[in-house]
Every structure is written in structure tokens, then in C-alpha cells.
Amino acid sequence: MSLLVVGTMAFDAIETPFGKTDKIIGGAATYIGLAASYFYKNINMVSVVGGDFPQESMDMLKKHGLKLDGVQIKQDQKSFFWSGRYHTDMNSRDTLATELNVLADFDPIVPESCREVDFLMLGNLMPAVQQKVIAQLTKRPKLIVLDTMNFWMDTAHEDLVKTIAQVDVLTINDGEARQLSGEYSLVKAAQKILEMGPKVLIIKKGEHGALLFNSEQVFFAPALPLEDVFDPTGAGDSFAGGFIGFLAETKDISFENMKRAIIFGSAMASFTVEKFGVERLIGLTQDQVDERVQEFIDLVQFDISLV
């Protein structure tokens, strides 16, 4: 059994109403891998970085148990860079800069030892690149989770639809679910999207929580009400990481277990937004994770017995 995480490892520069950062490490795979590492120990990363990606960050990821054999290092190139500024509501942001760099011609190579993984997490990337990963696997994983975004709906719609048809779980936000389905109602949007192939759809609503749909059931996980959301960057990826990490560890992909998994995912996202970048995701203790999950239990559990 193992988990393969595919996605960007990158630099971000972030401005929020609380402050701004210089270049700090980010990227979907970084957040996913770190969040998943609190639940599962056999995680392989597939990504690409430039020669500028800090060795100490690589060491930090390894310290979290992440295997980096599938991370290509292009010594003479620069890592992917994104810069953005969040508005007061923290739900909307302006992109200030996007430099693809090594990502421009990223050709993912899945290490031999990972071609029969049971769990595959495809972080947000060009759909054609996500497909290249699936094509390299010699056995169909037990579960493929795909994250994507509106940018690919605008620029690579056909490829995206083809990729979505190949996966088990799709994670997108509410605006993207509306765009992809052409339906305003999220319930109707979910029905349409589930007809496109995935057995399960997760609609992320940021501070308003997340919805988990299959063709017959729906489950809702709230976001934790926080005093301050300091930096939302990576929240969705941390959510996905907690989700797939918990599923890989428990080896149970039933809807009931996915309910638990999105609570763990939400807990990891709630850590991420408390500080800039991945800072809060580094070196958490099991007690801290458990306490956070207990807060989610207290937040939504009630006791009604209908006669």
C-alpha cells in the first residue's frame, strides 16, 4: 500500500490584510504531502523544482516522512512562482505574478516503485499532466482523487473533462462547481458533475465548509470559526491532504469513512490558515491534531432522538 501525491512544489509571495511575505515555499504537493503526513507514512511525491528550491525545505519534507524520489530537480532553472494579494474577506484574491519556470514543460515521471500505488492524489495541475501520471500506472489505484481549478475550465476544458472521467473523487470550490455544471444550485451542480464520471464530489466553500456528494447522499463539514484567518493559501490542498492521508491509512473508501476523512481534512486546513504558508503545518503533534478534530466534533455534534 502507498500514496502517491502529484502537484506543484513552488515559491509563493503573499499579501494579506495581516502582512506580507517574501518568497516562501508553497505549492499544492507541498501542502498535500505535509497534511497527509499526519495520518499516513508511505507517501511518495511527484513534482518538479528548480535549483533555487531550498535544501532545508527538502529536508523538512523528508523529516515529515515524504519520499522525494519522484521530485525532479532542474538545477539550472527556477521553481514555479506565484504571488497574490488577498482582500479583506479572504475569499477573493488578485494574482500579482505567475512565473511558470520549471512547470512550463513539466513531464512527470512516476518512479518504478510507485506504479502500483493504491491511492493517487492529483493536485491542481494542467489536466494533460495529470493524465500523464495516470497513464504511467501499471495497476488502477483503489482511489484517485483529483483537484483542479477554474483556470483549466477556461483554457483546457476538453482535457479536463477527459481527466475528470478517469477519477473517483473530484474536489473543486463552489464557484468552479457552478462553472463546470452550468447550474447555480450546488445540489443540481453535483448531480451533473457526478454524471461526468467521478463517484464522489467534494465542493469546497472556504470559510463556509465543504460538501461531500455521491449519487445518493450528501454530507456537510463546517470550517472551524477562527478568530482570524491569517492566510488562506494552501487551505484547499491541506484539506485534500488530510482527506487522502486518512483514507490511505484506514484503507476504507466507503462514504461513511469519507465523512471522517473530510473532518480530518478540514482540521488540517484550519491549521494552515492560522499562519503564512506551510508554517503551521510543520511539526504538529498528534495531540494538537486530536484536539483540533475534537473542536470539530464539539462544533457540530448534537443529540436528537426522533421517536
Next chain:
Amino acid sequence: MSLLVVGTMAFDAIETPFGKTDKIIGGAATYIGLAASYFYKNINMVSVVGGDFPQESMDMLKKHGLKLDGVQIKQDQKSFFWSGRYHTDMNSRDTLATELNVLADFDPIVPESCREVDFLMLGNLMPAVQQKVIAQLTKRPKLIVLDTMNFWMDTAHEDLVKTIAQVDVLTINDGEARQLSGEYSLVKAAQKILEMGPKVLIIKKGEHGALLFNSEQVFFAPALPLEDVFDPTGAGDSFAGGFIGFLAETKDISFENMKRAIIFGSAMASFTVEKFGVERLIGLTQDQVDERVQEFIDLVQFDISLV
């Protein structure tokens, strides 16, 4: 034991993306009373209508067990009228017309028999009018719940703050909580508002559910994901009605029981938005209410045991 509901009984004319209505009955007290009637049977209404308010609507309210002795009928005047148009997101609306009519000089009179009620629900009204009701009571109710809105924060701030200080539970929406507290974070907003007097604050977030705060705890109830929100008018009042009706029936005002109460309130709101006006709130069966509450249980309950 009894429950006193104070608020408007009125006419509304509503436009939504799904259609429009002529004048139909509405008003905070109407929605609150109807929703509460599914949980509790000794409900007294205090309101005012004009001679144009239909006898058949009065009869329908009586059939739901609501006592109308405290409803003043001004035969030669017209009922309060509001007209509005909702946008596609159903969270924002334009007011097209407001005719105060009988509401302009509403002097609420609490019937002798209701001056020692245990539960008082003050629907949205001018704060000075809400205070006049409290002043007529000869015994402090076990629980006073107050609903209000941004209009009074803008036009009667001092009166409102005085009224809020006299109640146990305040219900407002997220934008109003931010306005009243000057805090963007709802957690910080709640802390500030609870310092103004109420022991409990409910922040209504429409399709994103509701938060229940006391000084130490927080609970979240989702809204039910619906295929279509047909008409959101009265959703907040139906929520408040289910909430107070359940508390009055169970006579338990602990935080634990308030968690249950906001689930029942959310269930009643989910009915209201399925049709125009009060239509869906009329003549529901116990089975229908129970089934709806079960949907909420299925929506959020999960089973995580932390060791």
C-alpha cells in the same frame, strides 16, 4: 407556561428568479408563529393588522393553534406592506416598496393573560416597540429572544443597544454581526456582542447555516443543501420560530438544548424557502418535520472516536 410572539403580520409582494407573487401574507410574527406551532401549543401573538388582512388567513393561523387576542385589527387602515426582488444568489435583494400603514404608530398591547409568559420572542420591529412589550410584563420571562436587523442599527442604534442589553438570545445575520461589533471575524464579533448583554448569540448565514455562541462555546448548524431556494422570505423568522417553539416545549434553555433547537429551527427554515411566502409552512405533518430533521442529522453526523 406559554410563549408570546411579537412582530409584524403583513402583506408581501415578492419577485425571485422563479416568478413573482401578488400580495401574499407575510410578516415576522406570521412566520415565527407558524414555525413554532409545530413544536408548542400555547402561543399568543401580539401584532397589528389593517382591515384588509384576510379573515381566512386569521382562521388559518388559529387552526395552527395561535391565539390572536393580542393582534389589534385597525379596520379603517391598511396592513404593513413590503415588496422586494431577490437576485440570482438569493442572498441579496432590492426593496421595491415599504408601506408602514398600521405599523407607523403601532402601540403593542400584551393581553393581561400573557404578562407572565415564560418565553418571549421579539420579532424584528422598531427597538422602542420591542421595549414597550418587555415593559408590560409583570414577571421576567425565563427566556427572551430578540431578532433585529441592520435598518435599526442605522436609524435607532441607541434604542437597539438598550434593548439588546435586556434579552437572553440575540439573532442577527453575519453582515449585521459585523456592523454591530465593528469586527470582521465572526468569532471576535460574537465576543463583543455577548459583552453587550445577551448570554447567547445566533449568527444566521443564510444558505451557509447558523452559528450559536455563548461566552465559552460555539455550535454550527448547516442549512440543508436544496435543489432550489425558491423564495428566502421568512427563512430567518421560521428559523427563530422553530428555535423558540422547541425551547418552550422542552422547557430546557441549556446550551445543549439550544443546539437541538437550532437544528429544528433550520429544518423549519428549509421548508419555508421551498415555496413562496408561508405556503410551505401550512399544514405540515409531524412525519414531514421528523423526516426533515433526519436529513439534518444525516447531513452532519459522523462517527470519529479519538483515543
